[in-house]
Amino acid sequence: MKLKAAIRKPFLMRIWENYPKTWKFLIDLGILLKYKTLNVKKLPDKVILPCSNILFVNSEENRGRALLISNGITQKRLTYFWLKAVKEFKPDLVVDVGVNYGECIFSTIYPLNTKIYGIEANSHLLKYINRSKDVHPNKLQIKIINAIASDMDDEEKIFFIDKHWSGTSSAAYIPSHNFIEKVPIKSIAIDTLLSGDWSYEAVLFKVDVEGFEAFVLKGMTNLFKNSVSLLGFIEFNSEYIEKLGICVEDFLIFLKTHFTIYVYKKDDTLVKAVNLNYIDLQNLFGTNYIHTDFILVKDESIIEKLELTIQSL
Template sequence: MISKVVVRTPFIMNMWERHPKTWRILIDLGIFLKYKTLNINKIPNKIILSSSNVLYVNSEENRGRALLISDGITQKRLSYFWSTSVKEFSPNLIIDVGVNYGECLFSTTYPVGAIIYGIEANHHLIQYIIKSREVHPNKAQITIINAFASDKTDEQKEFYIDKHWSGTSSASYIPAHNMIEKVPVRTITIDSIFKKGSTNGTVLFKVDVEGYEAFVLKGMSRLLESCKSAIGFIEFNSEYIEKSGMIVAAFFSFLQKYFTIYMYVADDILVRVDSIHYEDLHGILGTDNIHTDLLVVTDEENIEVFDFIIQDHHKKM
């Protein structure tokens, strides 16, 4: 299995960008070992997830093939967070920003009456997302939007589709290889989807947009202020955040305004970091570039439903 965390480590990322054909060979090897063939007509285009829900993928694209190899799970910590949150909180509103193929969005079944949104900028993936939605138990509750989530609505944004690995498509980062398709994508804010004052229940969200997380969160600030409670999962990559034009420390301060923040140091170990300065994160992780995931909650006690070890940040420094 090739996870996103592995792909994003500095050395591996450099190899991934500069030697994409080598990576394709490794993924093909994984496909061959699993299906005993490389004949595209004999390789499935869907995965039966552990929840019995179905996930459709492009079996010719590298990330789609990686999902086939890994039975639909490339981010274990996100899968655990998402399924546990749905079960424990029965959220009224679910928002997945950066759907990709939908391994998160379609991984579980949602409460009757929940409103569910998936937002994805890569137009090539929409057909697979729609197919997965049409066979999902909550299909009537799920709305899919092909747009770029940001802090402004109805603007045109240049979006770089990575044809080597769809999960690294971005508006802030252009890989070194030349397998890129530049397309204009309209922007949308999360707040623009809802009428003012129309959402006051529990919100579950995930934001994974390769460096534009700060703009997405800014564009849903009204929702965060009006909802009863919110719980979210955010990818945090300081290098990509800087490339998006955002000051990383300012984004971290924004998060501190709205949330109690927990930072992953391992899949089952979190450190609470909402009361410290951004610069202290370097000492906690021992790296110059901060690349991890954040679990954020508006109600501190909500963290107790997860089976995590919560460490004091002073013990890590």
């Protein structure tokens, strides 16, 4: 297997971690080109999403500014998946772990019977999230929880808020730059949050927590076992997982116990990963470092309805 050290990290990640001033310059340039000003008071504090929902953002923070530049869509792969999943899957439970500003959870309108939970550990984002919630058509169905989703309840964790780019705030990963605020916060397991109500016909979830995914998913096992059909989207970052002392192979075995795994390649096509192991992933991407997204499926009948491009491994 040929290792490609030069691409161990995605290009943009390397910039905002190692060159925050350069990243800020690029964001400012985008703002200037779009709005013809860098005066924060003249910048909008919200984005109108394609579905006409409103997403409130902090126009002084880089990820908020990136959402302004991109009309509220910075993760096209996730947004496409989420919109199709809600439309075709019609979930009766939605769980978004790692809400950030709410680019995912507020991107669509849900069935009237859907219970919707959003978990976000960064308290600085709550006022924007709650403003977006308050004007959302499903506002009475949405609950926002300020906590770290984990496999244990009421543990005090240290959450590292990345003041330079809120999307890389994490309980697991400390960026190399100095724009960090350390905040203590309590943990909660999703199974506990649901108060024993673990049996659903259709569960849709997203977990994007910068390497902490293994703990979050372990705290959802009762939900996985008791629900009829599940469809999930998670970020997979092998470097962050290993930094937490988790064996990547063990994490993959856990996932295979509950789901069929579909892996996004760089061109956004999906590979159905039957009997997937870590070496297979390294060979697939041609590198020892893997940063991609997985779709997790229990009851594969739904996957065809999502109109995704799927290849054989």
